[in-house]
Amino acid sequence: MSKTTWIKTIEVLSGKKLDATINIRGWIYRTRSSGNIVFMTIRDITGVLQATVKKGNLPDNEFEDAKKALIESSIELKGTIKEDKRAPGGYELQVTNIHVVNFAEPFPIVKDQSPEFLLDQRHLWIRSRKLASILKIRSTLVGAIHQFFRERGFYEFDAPILQPSQCEGGSTLFEVKYYNDKTYLSQSWQLYAEAGIFSLEKIYNMGPTFRAEKSKTSRHLSEFWMAEMEAAWMDLYDIVEIGKDEIRFILKQVLKNNKNELELLNQDYNKLKQISESDFPTITYTEALKILNEKENMNIKWGKDLRTLEENKLADHFKTPVVVTHYPVEIMAFYKPRDKKDPKTALCFDMIAPEGYGEIIGGSQRSLDIKDMTERLEAMGEKVENYEWYFDLRKFGSVPHAGYGLGVERTVAWICGIDNIKDTIPFPRTLLRFRP
Ligand code: ATP
Numbered sequence: 197m198s199k200t201t202w203i204k205t206i207e208v209l210s211g212k213k214l215d216a217t218i219n220i221r222g223w224i225y226r227t228r229s230s231g232n233i234v235f236m237t238i239r240d241i242t243g244v245l246q247a248t249v250k251k252g253n254l255p256d257n258e259f260e261d262a263k264k265a266l267i268e269s270s271i272e273l274k275g276t277i278k279e280d281k282r283a284p285g286g287y288e289l290q291v292t293n294i295h296v297v298n299f300a301e302p303f304p305i306v307k308d309q310s311p312e313f314l315l316d317q318r319h320l321w322i323r324s325r326k327l328a329s330i331l332k333i334r335s336t337l338v339g340a341i342h343q344f345f346r347e348r349g350f351y352e353f354d355a356p357i358l359q360p361s362q363c364e365g366g367s368t369l370f371e372v373k374y375y376n377d378k379t380y381l382s383q384s385w386q387l388y389a390e391a392g393i394f395s396l397e398k399i400y401n402m403g404p405t406f407r408a409e410k411s412k413t414s415r416h417l418s419e420f421w422m423a424e425m426e427a428a429w430m431d432l433y434d435i436v437e438i439g440k441d442e443i444r445f446i447l448k449q450v451l452k453n454n455k456n457e458l459e460l461l462n463q464d465y466n467k468l469k470q471i472s473e474s475d476f477p478t479i480t481y482t483e484a485l486k487i488l489n490e491k492e493n494m495n496i497k498w499g500k501d502l503r504t505l506e507e508n509k510l511a512d513h514f515k516t517p518v519v520v521t522h523y524p525v526e527i528m529a530f531y532k533p534r535d536k537k538d539p540k541t542a543l544c545f546d547m548i549a550p551e552g553y554g555e556i557i558g559g560s561q562r563s564l565d566i567k568d569m570t571e572r573l574e575a576m577g578e579k580v581e582n583y584e585w586y587f588d589l590r591k592f593g594s595v596p597h598a599g600y601g602l603g604v605e606r607t608v609a610w611i612c613g614i615d616n617i618k619d620t621i622p623f624p625r626t627l628l629r630f631r632p
């Protein structure tokens with residue numbers, strides 16, 4: 197194949213190379229013909245370019261192909277670059293050769309279709325400029341998370357996806373037939389990570405996570421990606437600071453690499469930049485209730501979990517993400533330890549994103565108290581013998597340790613400023629959908 201030019205680089209090239217002949221390839225994004233001229237917009241991964249196909253400038257059969265080709269046809273073009281102030285990017289291609297690689301059938305997606313229809317057509321919709329922009333930002337974020345932990349001496353550590361027991365409550369487990377037995381899809385990497393720290397001390401992972409969320413919300417997927425960390429010798433306060441640093445690092449990477457995508461999504465670059473340079477506040481659950489009850493006129497009893505509504509009201513009081521620590525121990529998972537200074541609270545935290553994007557990180561110090569964990573598991577009706585291996589970790593050189601999980605999709609949704617978490621993952625799985 198002949199050497200092709202990325203559309204985005206044409207702007208850079210053009211200053212020097214106006215009138216130069218170039219080849220591009222991509223897909224027809226828009227097309228319109230009138231008489232002896234076809235105006236096309238071509239997209240590739242880097243951008244869109246206007247191309248003008250005039251009868252007489254190219255072989256007749258190629259001109260006929262250009263007229264026939266519908267949107268989403270794949271195409272190779274050769275032509276000269278001319279300045280055109282009205283064209284997107286400021287340049288247009290005057291076409292001298294065209295090769296339609298595949299004539300597309302009429303594309304099912306047209307303007308203003310319902311979200312459900314677009315989800316049915318997801319295999320085609322992910323090529324839209326909106327979704328491609330979000331997916332590029334997601335890719336930056338995933339790369340940033342690996343870079344963040346590796347630069348700080350964390351090792352990547354993998355846990356099984358098929359697990360014999362729950363970590364985050366039995367009600368959201370997905371059951372899987374396992375030969376003649378049954379097992380579950382991972383709700384978290386954490387319990388295995390707690391074994392991993394005795395081998396590698398500081399570890400992280402980003403992997404698929406499965407929770408059978410029974411309610412429909414714009415924040416919950418049944419299959420999502422969680423970026424988790426776990427470290428020996430760290431306490432709650434250490435990991436809170438790591439979590440804040442991680443978010444700032446992700447933001448800086450996105451700002452550096454995805455200016456165009458943020459613009460396409462109408463996201464405010466400067467707002468994110470400011471957050472990436474800010475300190476994030478830390479408050480306790482009790483202080484959060486004070487804000488909600490005194491400033492928002494709510495009436496939340498101590499001991500109740502913060503739901504979406506409360507998280508959103510709380511977030512209204514902050515311009516940056518806010519960390520909330522010391523939730524009531526009664527509503528927390530069995531492995532979150534009591535704070536000895538205030539035993540009705542747990543050494544745990546959530547980080548809540550601004551503007552109603554909700555909890556993006558959840559984490560805690562880990563309990564070292566086998567008796568307390570046993571009682572809490574029994575109270576939930578769990579088979580304690582399934583956790584014997586986990587309790588072993590408290591018997592052979594146990595150390596204080598802590599960790600957290602960051603929801604990749606929620607963080608992408610917040611950074612992109614989009615309403616629904618479904619658009620942050622190529623093929624979302626929810627209560628009502630696992631196709632295509
Ligand atoms: P929530 O209360 O919102 O259901 P959670 O307390 O169950 O969250 P954790 O178990 O602490 O969440 O998981 C860590 C992170 O994973 C959360 O902060 C969130 O960003 C993300 N997360 C949890 N459940 C989901 C889900 N169903 N879909 C997408 N992301 C999720």
Ligand code: MG
């Ligand atoms: Mg949950």
